[in-house]
């Protein structure tokens with residue numbers, strides 16, 4: 001790990017971890033049906049061909065997955081939460097929903113969700129600034145840098161940091177307009193399947209948050225598992 005200096009390159013991480021040097025393959029192409037581990041506090045990028053299904057497994061039940069998807073052809077097009085919510089007229093997607101980009105085109109379809117379906121579409125990914133705000137001194141693994149590193153590891157670069165689909169994150173808006181910060185209601189082995197509607201690059205970060213209880217009451221980040229099926 002290093003504690004990077006501020007820079008003006010959106011694609012450059014503020015610090016690093018093993019994500020930078022452990023892609024699933026040089027260009028992110030997965031071996032179909034193989035189980036990949038996204039280690040606690042790290043991220044992996046997967047190159048998906050239209051029609052393939054990516055499964056994300058909450059192996060230990062309490063882990064939030066920050067999820068992004070970018071068009072393979074044009075990384076300026078990506079899964080966009082602020083375009084998704086009006087498309088669905090819901091706060092979070094459920095099985096059968098098409099997940100749209102900032103150009104309002106489906107990039108994935110959420111085909112199966114074995115969890116209670118509690119996911120967040122409102123909260124920015126954690127970053128070094130968030131941890132400094134929470135009192136951390138020096139570097140702390142974070143989902144924003146994980147996204148940057150997962151893309152760099154397959155020869156790509158983040159042009160921007162879209163709001164992620166925060167799978168299993170339980171931060172519901174309240175009737176009084178406030179947002180609650182709660183532990184996940186998912187159970188060990190719960191999974192979400194998403195079918196690619198266009199060639200795209202999906203990135204999954206096992207959120208390293210260990211201060212707030214969003215990764216469970218013990219605030220302990222854990223691994224996730226991912227498979228890609230034809």
Ligand SMILES: [Zn+2]
Pocket residue numbers: 066125126142143144206207208209
């Ligand atoms: Zn995070």
